[in-house]
Amino acid sequence: MAQRPARRSDPHLARELSIVRGLVIGGLGVLGFIGLGLAVATPVGVLGWLIVAVIAMVGAALLVERHLEQRVASRESAADASVRRLLQGLGRSTSAATIEATMVDALRGASGADHVVVARRHPGDRDIEAVLMTASERAPLATTRLPGDLLTPGLDADDAIAGLVARVRADFGLRNVIARPLEASSGPLGALLLSRRTDGPWSDAQNDLLETAATELSLALDRAAARQAAETGARIDALTGLPNRRHFDELAELLTRGRRAGDALGVLMIDIDHFKRINDTYGHGVGDTVLSSVAAAIAAGVRAADTPARFGGEEFAVLLRRATLEQACDVALRIREAVGSLDTRDLGVTDGRPISVSVGVAVGGSSGETVAALIRRADDALYAAKRRGRDRVVVDELAA
Numbered sequence: 001m002a003q004r005p006a007r008r009s010d011p012h013l014a015r016e017l018s019i020v021r022g023l024v025i026g027g028l029g030v031l032g033f034i035g036l037g038l039a040v041a042t043p044v045g046v047l048g049w050l051i052v053a054v055i056a057m058v059g060a061a062l063l064v065e066r067h068l069e070q071r072v073a074s075r076e077s078a079a080d081a082s083v084r085r086l087l088q089g090l091g092r093s094t095s096a097a098t099i100e101a102t103m104v105d106a107l108r109g110a111s112g113a114d115h116v117v118v119a120r121r122h123p124g125d126r127d128i129e130a131v132l133m134t135a136s137e138r139a140p141l142a143t144t145r146l147p148g149d150l151l152t153p154g155l156d157a158d159d160a161i162a163g164l165v166a167r168v169r170a171d172f173g174l175r176n177v178i179a180r181p182l183e184a185s186s187g188p189l190g191a192l193l194l195s196r197r198t199d200g201p202w203s204d205a206q207n208d209l210l211e212t213a214a215t216e217l218s219l220a221l222d223r224a225a226a227r228q229a230a231e232t233g234a235r236i237d238a239l240t241g242l243p244n245r246r247h248f249d250e251l252a253e254l255l256t257r258g259r260r261a262g263d264a265l266g267v268l269m270i271d272i273d274h275f276k277r278i279n280d281t282y283g284h285g286v287g288d289t290v291l292s293s294v295a296a297a298i299a300a301g302v303r304a305a306d307t308p309a310r311f312g313g314e315e316f317a318v319l320l321r322r323a324t325l326e327q328a329c330d331v332a333l334r335i336r337e338a339v340g341s342l343d344t345r346d347l348g349v350t351d352g353r354p355i356s357v358s359v360g361v362a363v364g365g366s367s368g369e370t371v372a373a374l375i376r377r378a379d380d381a382l383y384a385a386k387r388r389g390r391d392r393v394v395v396d397e398l399a400a
Contacts, residue, residue, distance in 0.1 A: 099220045103192075103213055104133050111209055113194035118217075119168050120182055120190030121148055123225055128164065128190060132172050144171050151188045157181040161191040168193060178202050180214035184222050192217060237310040239288055240295035248309035248317055252371035255319070265371060266320035266328035266363040269378040270298065270335065273356045273390040275314035278349060286348040290355060293347055297338035302331055317375070325363045325395070332359040332393045340391070356391035358382055362398070 100118050107116050119130035128150060132142040150164040158181060165179045174195040182189040192214040194206070235247035243251075255265065272278075272294055279287040291314065298308045298316055311317040318335075320328050339357045349355065360381030362374045377396040385394035 099217065099224060100131075103217050107194070107209070107213055108133075108135050108137070111194050111206055113196050113206075115172070115174065115193075115195040117168055117172065117174070117193040117195065118190070119146065119164055119193070120221070121151065123228070130168050130171070142172065146171070151190070153187045157183060157188065160188040164191050165193065176200070178207060178210055180210050182214060182218045182221065184218065184225065189218065189221065240292050240310050242295050242299065242316070243307060243309040245309065245311055248307065248311065248319065251307060251319060252375070255321070256370045256372070264323055264363060265374060266323035266325075266361065267371065267374040267378040268318040268320065268328065268332050268335070269311070269360040269375070269382040270316040270318070270357050271382055271386070272314040273358055273386075281351070282348055289347050290349065293342055294339055294355065294357065297342065298335050301335040301338050306331065317378075319371070320363075323363060325361075328361050328363050329393065329395065332361050335359065336391070336393055358385035358390045359393040360385055360396065361393060362396040
């Protein structure tokens with residue numbers, strides 16, 4: 001892998017050197033002009049003409065060098081502008097896909113590379129996905145899956161990705177490559193690569209651009225992953241793994257706004273019977289085990305289109321889409337039976353009493369009725385079930 005290059009010179013020093021070169025060029029020009037005048041006015045021979053020629057060649061060489069330095073400075077300025085656009089784009093991005101697209105767009109024009117490759121492990125995925133993008137936006141992407149053990153944790157960042165970079169080069173047939181590691185807070189994440197078809201060293205500006213892009217991409221992907229985890233955690237109940245009340249309410253609001261005439265929605269409100277007695281008798285550890293087991297039974301009893309949630313405490317709710325009253329009652333009965341068949345000894349409840357739930361059912365087919373109204377009706381039916389002795393399913397009076 002290419003060594004990390006030294007940083008570019010101080011811009012103030014470069015400007016001072018440019019001034020000195022300008023003075024030298026000007027002085028040589030004056031000397032050349034004087035020498036040429038003397039050579040014309042006075043016969044100085046071959047040596048005099050050689051001196052004039054040398055002065056002219058040195059001046060010309062310095063002029064060419066200054067022109068090339070100006071071109072390099074212009075390119076470095078373009079690269080710096082691309083870095084600024086890159087940082088601004090990454091700062092606004094919230095998803096990993098958007099972050100990668102922003103980074104590639106910034107690298108395509110400024111890096112001088114023929115190909116840009118992002119090879120990284122996605123959250124929750126063992127394998128590594130490598131995506132190759134060419135300098136042309138019209139060219140299709142090339143993708144390959146690589147084994148995750150190509151990343152070697154516990155090593156220096158460059159060494160950790162050495163195997164991955166070698167495999168990416170071989171799979172895509174890349175020739176002249178420079179690469180930098182992508183790192184997450186948890187360890188090596190992957191690599192960012194630039195490739196071109198021609199040989200020759202990459203410039204300091206190109207290496208600096210890749211270094212900055214890899215660093216900022218790593219930070220942006222880490223922030224996006226943390227944000228997504230926080231978003232998921234904010235909507236998932238940590239104990240049961242079911243969606244929580246916040247998620248349920250947001251989904252209910254969406255369904256209310258997008259509901260059409262005739263759309264049938266149902267709500268089940270479910271409460272664990274005598275849960276306080278379980279907590280008081282066996283402790284909160286057993287209570288948490290019971291909650292988790294009941295949640296699993298509820299999740300197993302619903303249909304694919306339904307959304308179960310922990311509503312709060314020992315209370316659960318299920319949002320049923322496109323459900324008739326018969327279908328809603330069928331789901332409610334399956335849940336009641338699944339909970340009733342739980343082996344209480346495995347849960348730590350040793351008094352021989354089964355775990356049971358009371359369920360209230362409400363179904364509405366009118367687009368004018370909100371999901372919140374259905375929840376209130378199902379909740380009324382739930383309390384009716386408790387008043388009638390618990391361990392039963394009761395249908396709301398309007399739906400019956």
